[in-house]
Amino acid sequence: MALSPIKNELIEWIAAKLEELSDWHQVIFNHGETAWREYRSSAWYIERLRAEGFAVEAGSGGMPTAFCAEWRNGDGPTIAGYAEYDAVPGNCQAAATEQRPRDGLNQHAGGHTDPHSALGISSLGGFLAAKAIMQRHDIKGRLKYFGEPAEKLRGSKPIHAASGYYDDLDAAISFHPFYMLPLCNTTHWNTHCGVAYAMIYSFECERPETWLSQAGERASPIAAAHAAARPPGANDALLQMYQTSKALKEHMVSAGCGWSMNECILTAGQATADNLPAQIAQIQYILRVPTIEMAQRITAVLDNNAAAAASISHCDWRRDWVSKSRHGLANHVLAQAAYDNLQAIGAPVFNRGAARDKAREIQRKLGLEPMDDPFLAATEQLITPQEAEAELRRELPAWQEHFTSDDYTEYCWHAPTVRLYIARPTLAAPPGYKYPAWAMNALGGIRETIEPMIACAAKTIGCTLIDLLTDAAMLSAARQEFEQRTGGGVGGSNWQAPLCDYPPPVDFRWPEYVTTARGREWWIPG
Numbered sequence: 001m002a003l004s005p006i007k008n009e010l011i012e013w014i015a016a017k018l019e020e021l022s023d024w025h026q027v028i029f030n031h032g033e034t035a036w037r038e039y040r041s042s043a044w045y046i047e048r049l050r051a052e053g054f055a056v057e058a059g060s061g062g063m064p065t066a067f068c069a070e071w072r073n074g075d076g077p078t079i080a081g082y083a084e085y086d087a088v089p090g091n092c093q094a095a096a097t098e099q100r101p102r103d104g105l106n107q108h109a110g111g112h113t114d115p116h117s118a119l120g121i122s123s124l125g126g127f128l129a130a131k132a133i134m135q136r137h138d139i140k141g142r143l144k145y146f147g148e149p150a151e152k153l154r155g156s157k158p159i160h161a162a163s164g165y166y167d168d169l170d171a172a173i174s175f176h177p178f179y180m181l182p183l184c185n186t187t188h189w190n191t192h193c194g195v196a197y198a199m200i201y202s203f204e205c206e207r208p209e210t211w212l213s214q215a216g217e218r219a220s221p222i223a224a225a226h227a228a229a230r231p232p233g234a235n236d237a238l239l240q241m242y243q244t245s246k247a248l249k250e251h252m253v254s255a256g257c258g259w260s261m262n263e264c265i266l267t268a269g270q271a272t273a274d275n276l277p278a279q280i281a282q283i284q285y286i287l288r289v290p291t292i293e294m295a296q297r298i299t300a301v302l303d304n305n306a307a308a309a310a311s312i313s314h315c316d317w318r319r320d321w322v323s324k325s326r327h328g329l330a331n332h333v334l335a336q337a338a339y340d341n342l343q344a345i346g347a348p349v350f351n352r353g354a355a356r357d358k359a360r361e362i363q364r365k366l367g368l369e370p371m372d373d374p375f376l377a378a379t380e381q382l383i384t385p386q387e388a389e390a391e392l393r394r395e396l397p398a399w400q401e402h403f404t405s406d407d408y409t410e411y412c413w414h415a416p417t418v419r420l421y422i423a424r425p426t427l428a429a430p431p432g433y434k435y436p437a438w439a440m441n442a443l444g445g446i447r448e449t450i451e452p453m454i455a456c457a458a459k460t461i462g463c464t465l466i467d468l469l470t471d472a473a474m475l476s477a478a479r480q481e482f483e484q485r486t487g488g489g490v491g492g493s494n495w496q497a498p499l500c501d502y503p504p505p506v507d508f509r510w511p512e513y514v515t516t517a518r519g520r521e522w523w524i525p526g
Helices: 005-031 039-051 116-137 156-162 233-247 292-313 332-345 353-365 385-393 437-443 447-470 472-486
Strands: 055-058 067-073 078-083 141-147 171-177 195-204 260-267 280-289 316-325 417-422 513-516 519-522
Touching (some): 005 039, 005 116, 005 332, 039 055, 039 067, 039 141, 067 116, 078 116, 078 447, 116 141, 116 171, 116 447, 156 316, 171 447, 233 280, 233 292, 280 316, 292 316, 332 385, 332 417, 332 472, 353 447, 417 447, 447 472
Antiparallel strands (some): 055 067, 067 141, 195 316, 260 280
16 A cells, blocks of 8 residues: 555654654653653653643543644544553663663662554654644544543543543544564454553551450550560561462462452551551552453452451451453454554665664673574564454453453554554574573663664654544444444444543552662662
């Protein structure tokens, strides 16, 4: 498919801006801020978007690090996209060819793994390019661009959806760097991402004096006397919850559907080495399953485990929601349109020039023989959505309609949505060799290795935006498909309403950067 003159103009705009986009990416990559604490990253996007003429609502949906930006050129379709910018604790890697944390930090600090830093800048580049073309050719329409924090916790999109921010959309574009084969340089077809629930269980020992009261004249007036038996307390409750939930995992949902559940301890202790019980402890679970019903059943088991753990540990307990995100909804019209643009643009090319040199340097420093073509061959190849779907289905039971999870799925229930994947730089491995995680993380930050992905993704997103704004028949067909799949659109017989019925979970003890007398540092000092 040949690209139209307007799309070629857009591609030229991105090519001219690529160095600047790459500079912007370095800023976000080096901020490396983690879920619900992306203060500097969100502030950067807000400032940039305002400078580009967007009206920006900061703190949208009651989330301090979220935003909703809009730019309009008259009456026309409203098309949405978004940036993500949350990093992951414990993955602090410099944009370098050797393993080392970013300057001034330790390895426990946050770092970009997927990388969301490049996800956001790629998407932003596509939207700014489309805006420039809209102005140049007086294309009517509205661009709505979101800042979506805490994606690793499936955080903001369920809240934005439930708060009505997606209700006025005509279509949405979701982009993610490739993370597993066969979803490399393609779009999702049928098997979209599934359901994710995330929650925090809190245990509090608020009445330690009632554990084993000692009667008589010789009883100590101090409930925590060394000679008295202290209650187990919150740490013991958390430990019981952790062990019981691990032991019963295979009994929560049937095996064979690729479901997962992971936990992390947010808070533990709050007691000294004296005879005081731990007053509070908190553990977070996130589970990924194909259906809402499975998520509800697992939650019921976890609730039972929490009640039992609290009972034997002399604690009270509660569950607070972090996320309840819906499964995805296919739209073949948009999936094909975006892939057609990608096919015309071509897959990113990594195995040349400075990117190739950087990859070979990593291999050499790992003690490997540098390869002539160090990047995985699939990263430079296209695969049609239909072919990718067929390969993905080989691993799944016939009844399973969704696999893995990502909260872009929230957009799917409010407007036709396409899910685009573009290859990130990924090293080819010698037989039997596994690269350490830092190498992949570094490639997502090194300017020369990540630029081909940013350029390809921005061009594909920008060209798809132009289609959505100028091809009324295509947008109408996408809308008709959306209405058929939902049984009449939003509120239809097959439509799934937002599951979010909780406030933004921003006040928990999330890992973050802090400022002390020693300066700005990660909350676990180096």
